[in-house]
Amino acid sequence: MQPRCNEKTIVFADETFGEKGDELILLAMKESAKKFGNAKYANTYISGILFGFLRIDKSFLIQSITEHFKEDEVNKEVAELGYEEGHKLENKSFEKLPNTDNELVQKLHLMDGTTACGFGFLAGGCNMITSYPMSPSTGVLNFMASMSKEFDIALEQSEDEIASLHMVLGGWYGGARAMTTTSGGGFALMGEALSLSGMSETPAVIYLAQRPGPATGLPTRSEQGDLNMGIYSGHGPFPRAVLAPGSLQECIDYAYLAFELADRFAIPVVVLSDQYLADSVSMIEDVDFASYEQRRYSVKTEEGYQRYAETKNGISPRGIPAFGDGVICSVGDEHDERGQITEDYKMREQMVAKRARKKSELIKEAIVPEVIGEGDIAIIGWGSTKGSIAEVLDNLKNPRLAQVHFTWVYPLSKEQLQVLKKFSYLIVVENNAEGAFADQLKLHDLKIHKQILQSNGFNFFVDQLGPMIEESLKEIL
Amino acid sequence: MSQLFDKEDVDVAWCKGCGNFGILKLLKEVLEELEVKKNSTVIVSGIGQAAKTPYYIDANMFGVLHGRALPVATGVKLSNENLCVIAEGGDGDMYGEGGNHLIHTIRRNPDIVHIVHNNMVYGLTKGQASPTSQKGFETKVQVEGVKNEPFNPLAVALSLKAGFVSRVNIGDAEHAKEVLKEAFRHHGYALVDILQPCVTFNKTNTYHWFKENTYTLDKSYDAGDFEGAVKKSFETLPMPIGVLYKSRKNTPTFEQEIRGEDAKALHSVTHDIAKIQELFEGY
Numbered sequence: 001m002q003p004r005c006n007e008k009t010i011v012f013a014d015e016t017f018g019e020k021g022d023e024l025i026l027l028a029m030k031e032s033a034k035k036f037g038n039a040k041y042a043n044t045y046i047s048g049i050l051f052g053f054l055r056i057d058k059s060f061l062i063q064s065i066t067e068h069f070k071e072d073e074v075n076k077e078v079a080e081l082g083y084e085e086g087h088k089l090e091n092k093s094f095e096k097l098p099n100t101d102n103e104l105v106q107k108l109h110l111m112d113g114t115t116a117c118g119f120g121f122l123a124g125g126c127n128m129i130t131s132y133p134m135s136p137s138t139g140v141l142n143f144m145a146s147m148s149k150e151f152d153i154a155l156e157q158s159e160d161e162i163a164s165l166h167m168v169l170g171g172w173y174g175g176a177r178a179m180t181t182t183s184g185g186g187f188a189l190m191g192e193a194l195s196l197s198g199m200s201e202t203p204a205v206i207y208l209a210q211r212p213g214p215a216t217g218l219p220t221r222s223e224q225g226d227l228n229m230g231i232y233s234g235h236g237p238f239p240r241a242v243l244a245p246g247s248l249q250e251c252i253d254y255a256y257l258a259f260e261l262a263d264r265f266a267i268p269v270v271v272l273s274d275q276y277l278a279d280s281v282s283m284i285e286d287v288d289f290a291s292y293e294q295r296r297y298s299v300k301t302e303e304g305y306q307r308y309a310e311t312k313n314g315i316s317p318r319g320i321p322a323f324g325d326g327v328i329c330s331v332g333d334e335h336d337e338r339g340q341i342t343e344d345y346k347m348r349e350q351m352v353a354k355r356a357r358k359k360s361e362l363i364k365e366a367i368v369p370e371v372i373g374e375g376d377i378a379i380i381g382w383g384s385t386k387g388s389i390a391e392v393l394d395n396l397k398n399p400r401l402a403q404v405h406f407t408w409v410y411p412l413s414k415e416q417l418q419v420l421k422k423f424s425y426l427i428v429v430e431n432n433a434e435g436a437f438a439d440q441l442k443l444h445d446l447k448i449h450k451q452i453l454q455s456n457g458f459n460f461f462v463d464q465l466g467p468m469i470e471e472s473l474k475e476i477l
Numbered sequence: 478m479s480q481l482f483d484k485e486d487v488d489v490a491w492c493k494g495c496g497n498f499g500i501l502k503l504l505k506e507v508l509e510e511l512e513v514k515k516n517s518t519v520i521v522s523g524i525g526q527a528a529k530t531p532y533y534i535d536a537n538m539f540g541v542l543h544g545r546a547l548p549v550a551t552g553v554k555l556s557n558e559n560l561c562v563i564a565e566g567g568d569g570d571m572y573g574e575g576g577n578h579l580i581h582t583i584r585r586n587p588d589i590v591h592i593v594h595n596n597m598v599y600g601l602t603k604g605q606a607s608p609t610s611q612k613g614f615e616t617k618v619q620v621e622g623v624k625n626e627p628f629n630p631l632a633v634a635l636s637l638k639a640g641f642v643s644r645v646n647i648g649d650a651e652h653a654k655e656v657l658k659e660a661f662r663h664h665g666y667a668l669v670d671i672l673q674p675c676v677t678f679n680k681t682n683t684y685h686w687f688k689e690n691t692y693t694l695d696k697s698y699d700a701g702d703f704e705g706a707v708k709k710s711f712e713t714l715p716m717p718i719g720v721l722y723k724s725r726k727n728t729p730t731f732e733q734e735i736r737g738e739d740a741k742a743l744h745s746v747t748h749d750i751a752k753i754q755e756l757f758e759g760y
């Protein structure tokens with residue numbers, strides 16, 4: 001933390017922590033808490049101090065404390081005392097907080113990315129989830145488990161990630177809207193099943209919350225290190241989509257979209273999150289869930305139904321066992337239109353082409369990146385960096401800069417790339433060591449002028465990313 | 478002679494004389510005699526010679542990856558409990574590559590019939606040892622003969638409290654049929670390990686060898702006695718043939734435990750949007 005402290009930084013610490021200085025406010029936190037019988041009240045006490053110090057309406061604090069600690073009323077008293085103490089402290093260097101807009105606050109909802117993704121998956125009609133726990137993805141599994149009390153959702157903790165995704169495929173084959181949750185290590189185990197999803201044209205939704213690798217890496221930290229795995233894992237080429245939301249609203253929209261795309265194109269769809277997005281709490285305005293249309297793409301079959309029937313766009317109507325008179329033959333071997341194993345070289349090429357046409361059709365759905373600002377220098381990001389980049393550009397107030405945020409990260413379309421063509425300079429910001437997304441752009445012959453990378457396990461902090469961007473500008477301009 | 482489940486216009490890729498032909502015929506006959514409907518029967522198979530079986534049967538099928546039939550079958554059953562679900566494959570498929578799934582599928586107890594063609598060899602990949610290969614079995618890989626202890630699927634299934642555990646010999650098709658039918662009638666996970674000669678890559682465990690090294694459990698055997706069954710499951714050479722164990726308890730199945738009685742097929746399950754909205758407003 002120390003390198004990030006400056007003249008605007010105020011540190012609150014317990015009196016035993018060190019020597020008093022301008023930026024260090026030492027308080028008898030533990031001792032004060034102990035007066036109430038237990039040192040555990042220190043957290044409530046410091047909350048009170050912060051509210052008092054920042055002059056925030058006390059009623060918010062008391063209301064929240066009362067709700068949280070129904071069993072233990074002492075917390076309320078502790079908070080009150082903390083508030084008084086905090087109020088007494090002199091607030092020299094700290095800017096005054098803006099006034100609270102009480103009306104607006106009523107319209108805002110406070111949650112983390114995990115919860116927002118969970119609501120998106122619910123809106124997408126998820127009614128089955130099979131997962132093996134792995135941080136930082138487990139939150140979505142927990143969320144769906146809690147929702148299984150409210151909705152008809154079949155949930156099972158699988159023996160491993162191999163089973164997770166195979167159960168998902170069995171579920172979709174049988175008519176469910178199924179998903180799994182995992183992080184990099186678990187996703188590595190899913191590569192084979194992902195490939196089966198591609199070949200058998202069985203939909204799948206995979207929520208992949210990244211943490212720094214390789215191997216066990218930094219299990220509780222954040223990184224955007226698994227984009228390549230999301231795009232390339234699984235043997236043999238097959239169409240897939242990779243989506244990377246960067247805000248609560250995007251979490252909901254793209255988690256919903258994942259089910260739409262998986263069902264419509266009969267492909268695997270990966271929703272990329274990371275520890276930072278999953279665990280960070282922020283606010284979102286009202287969401288109208290009725291606007292997320294509940295579409296279903298499976299069909300009732302007739303006798304003679306062929307699972308891999310040729311179509312113009314490569315998408316064969318997907319039947320489900322016992323819905324209609326047809327029999328559904330889904331296959332991981334190369335197959336003919338019926339779903340019978342074949343080694344016929346012409347049929348092989350026909351099926352390769354059919355799957356490829358699905359990809360072309362999918363690309364048409366690609367969503368162009370959001371552009372914020374008018375400048376001619378693009379600060380490009382994807383996924384969870386959205387908020388940090390926005391705030392940094394806001395602070396820098398450099399009219400030449402514009403934020404370009406990608407959420408649909410794969411497969412990229414001409415329209416998406418066209419957006420980048422109008423900029424004189426492209427700077428790509430990624431929370432990983434090798435710049436996987438910049439590499440994707442380079443594959444499409446875009447010249448990347450500068451890459452800002454980081455792999456320390458944190459998200460990009462605004463106070464650090466600002467100077468990094470300014471440094472880059474010096475180098476290229 | 479069964480015809481209902483015959484699939485037209487297919488090339489059967491098995492060697493002449495292979496035990497798989499008998500199993501294919503057996504399964505088609507049993508499905509027909511039990512009057513299950515083709516459009517509500519799902520056969521999930523892995524990869525191997527055995528796993529090709531559903532390609533020759535006119536019913537729903539999902540041909541998945543080597544070792545992975547069980548989790549897929551579990552997912553299918555979870556999505557729609559009214560489907561008659563079968564997981565089928567070879568000894569390598571189910572006991573080797575898919576070994577972990579075997580353990581946990583038995584613990585879950587979905588109402589599926591688990592058919593394992595046990596030819597004590599990897600047929601498809603041309604004759605390497607399988608988990609059930611007997612000690613001393615020589616192959617191009619196990620050049621000095623198999624050293625490992627053979628896997629005992631019956632004892633493993635029993636140790637996990639499987640509700641139905643059986644072994645048959647396809648050389649005695651009539652007996653095999655009775656047992657397979659009973660497996661279908663059992664409510665919950667049912668293991669049917671079928672001894673099947675691979676005439677091309679296993680010259681040791683032949684039709685004759687299986688006949689010589691097995692004996693059929695007779696009427697005096699009590700398949701409801703768990704401890705007796707455990708003891709039986711450890712008998713090797715000769716191997717007991719028949720239903721080793723059939724639980725008298727009506728244990729709830731995996732799908733019942735998770736979704737409750739008479740659950741709707743997930744295909745028709747949508748969520749109440751107003752409720753999603755309401756829960757969201759709570760944040």
Ligand SMILES: Cc1ncc(C[n+]2csc(CCOP(=O)(O)OP(=O)(O)O)c2C)c(N)n1
Nearest residue numbers: 524525526527543567568569570599600601
């Ligand atoms: C992941 C994976 N590993 C290896 C293989 C190659 N392979 C296919 S079938 C098989 C073993 C077949 O033996 P078994 O399951 O006993 O079936 P059988 O052919 O004897 O009926 C192997 C090793 C594969 N298809 N996939």
Ligand code: SF4
Nearest residue numbers: 492495526600675676
């Ligand atoms: S290799 Fe063996 S198991 Fe495979 S078809 Fe031939 S005889 Fe049967």
Ligand SMILES: [Mg+2]
Nearest residue numbers: 567568598600
């Ligand atoms: Mg075998």
